[in-house]
Amino acid sequence: MKKTRRSLAALVALIATTAGAAAQEWPTRTITLIVPFAPGGGVDASARLQAVALGEVLGQTIVVENVGAAAGTIGSGRVAKAAPDGYTLLIGNSGTQVYSQSLYKKRPYDAVEDFEPVSMVTESPRLLVARKGLPVNNLQELVAYMKANQDKMQYSSAGVGSGTHLPCALLNFTLGVNITMVPYRGEGPALQDVIADRIDYMCTTIQSGAVQARQNTVKGIAVMAPARAAIIPDLATTGEQGLKGVEATVWNGFFFPKGTPKPIVDKMHKAIETVIARPDIRKKMEDLGLEILPPDQRTPAYFGTFLKEDIDRWGKVIKAAGISVD
Numbered sequence: 001m002k003k004t005r006r007s008l009a010a011l012v013a014l015i016a017t018t019a020g021a022a023a024q025e026w027p028t029r030t031i032t033l034i035v036p037f038a039p040g041g042g043v044d045a046s047a048r049l050q051a052v053a054l055g056e057v058l059g060q061t062i063v064v065e066n067v068g069a070a071a072g073t074i075g076s077g078r079v080a081k082a083a084p085d086g087y088t089l090l091i092g093n094s095g096t097q098v099y100s101q102s103l104y105k106k107r108p109y110d111a112v113e114d115f116e117p118v119s120m121v122t123e124s125p126r127l128l129v130a131r132k133g134l135p136v137n138n139l140q141e142l143v144a145y146m147k148a149n150q151d152k153m154q155y156s157s158a159g160v161g162s163g164t165h166l167p168c169a170l171l172n173f174t175l176g177v178n179i180t181m182v183p184y185r186g187e188g189p190a191l192q193d194v195i196a197d198r199i200d201y202m203c204t205t206i207q208s209g210a211v212q213a214r215q216n217t218v219k220g221i222a223v224m225a226p227a228r229a230a231i232i233p234d235l236a237t238t239g240e241q242g243l244k245g246v247e248a249t250v251w252n253g254f255f256f257p258k259g260t261p262k263p264i265v266d267k268m269h270k271a272i273e274t275v276i277a278r279p280d281i282r283k284k285m286e287d288l289g290l291e292i293l294p295p296d297q298r299t300p301a302y303f304g305t306f307l308k309e310d311i312d313r314w315g316k317v318i319k320a321a322g323i324s325v326d
Contacts, residue, residue, distance in 0.1 A: 023263030026086050027060040033089045036075025036096055037158060038068030038186025042205030042288065043252060046122065047091045049284055053275040058268075062089075068186040071159030072096035073108040080114035084259035086268070090115070094250040094314070095163035097307060102315035103161040103325045111311065116260045117303035119272045120253035122290040125225030126167040127209030128238070129218040130201040131194050139222045139241035142201070143175060150177040156190035156199040159183045160325050164190065166314070167203040167224055167248030173321040174246050194218055203248065206231060206289035224248045231289035251310075252290075253303060269300055 035047045044066065051062040067075030076096040082088035090096075097111040109115075128139070136142040146153060155172075157165035160183050172179055182199060184190035191208055193199040195217045202209075203224065210232040213220030222238045223229050225247050238246050254272065256265060275281055276292060285292060296302060318324075 023086075023261050023267060026264050026267065027058055029060065029087065031055075031058070031060060031062045031087050031089055033062050033064050033091060034075045034079050035064055035066050035091055036068065036072035037066065038184075038188055039066050040188030040208075041158065041186050041191075042124070042207030043091060043093060043187075045207055046252060046285060046288055046290055049281065049288075050091075050121075050272075050275060053278065053281055054268075054271050057271040057274050069159075070108070071100070071157075071162035071165065071183075073100050073104075073161070076100075077108050079255065079257055080109040082257045084116070084257040084261075086256065086260055086264040088257060089118075089268070090255045091252060092255050093163050093252045094310065095158075095161060095166070097253075097255070098310045098314050099161045099163070099166050099318065101311045102318040103323060105324065112304075112308060114258050115255040116258055116265050117300050117307060118254040118256060118265055119269050119298045119300065120251050120293060120303045120306065121272065121276065121298060122285060122292055123249050123251040124206045124290050125223055125229060126164065126203040126248045126250065127206045127213070127229075127232070127235075128168075128171070128201065128203055128221040128224055129191075129194060129209045129213060130221050131197045131199060132217070132219060133197045134200055134219065136221070137219065139236075139238060139243060142221055143243065146172075146175060146177050146179065150179050153179045153200045154182050155179055156182045156184060156193055156202045158187040158190050159185065162187075163250040164203055164205065166318070166323075167246070167250075168201070169321055169323055170248060170317060171203065171224075171246045174243070191218075205250070210289055229289055231287070251293075265300055269298075273298070 033051050035044050037043050051064050055062040079090035136145050155168050194202045212218045220235045224238050
């Protein structure tokens, strides 16, 4: 019995030593970063910026691959099923990892059990924008128009359950209106139809929405957050305009497939911290309207705990609103 125990202990030690050695050598080849949305959206822009910088820190190229479909669940599901070897990375967000867990009758994956959290890096509020031809100029006017014309209005999103869907669904539920949602394969195409005056409004990422609002291609209606955003300081929040309770901040973070060795997770987390510490990177991300979270909220341990709490929090909202996907 003692010999068996010694043999088992030796085997465990050997496995640990081998895994540690592999992690020290990692990465030895190209890493694929899956962006589960179409090119051109806010998540895509920040992902590409970080991928270049992370590649420089790690000494290997990080290739960005857009897999935009089903509100990001197709691309995220691909990462969930990937080999846990550190060469497939996901940039997920509230939509892919939180909303998806309560929306679908059959979940596309388990956001807690199928992924290894690496770092929750940023958060940003949604920006409520309207097409230029809509006869409204502020939130109060939009609310009145929605209540009077809900049967003929439409809003767009990057897909059912996406980070651009649930904030508007929350807004509509709060107002007691039933307005048709038109899903797209990504934020870029969804916003383009607002710009083209074909869709009435959208709860877009602040990265994309602020640019278009400043260029007057859409009407900036409100920042869906407790405080105004530095990227568009003249635009009042929903609360300032008399509508509280519809704040919607969406986070973005990195995940490996479940089972990725802890030394690799820790090494990637350290690389992310190195990138975030660069003033030029921070400025570029802040210019996109992203708020970089404090260090204690960027750890893998914090991210894992927060994820479970956020799934529970939004699950109650989704259930109360009666939103579901077959």
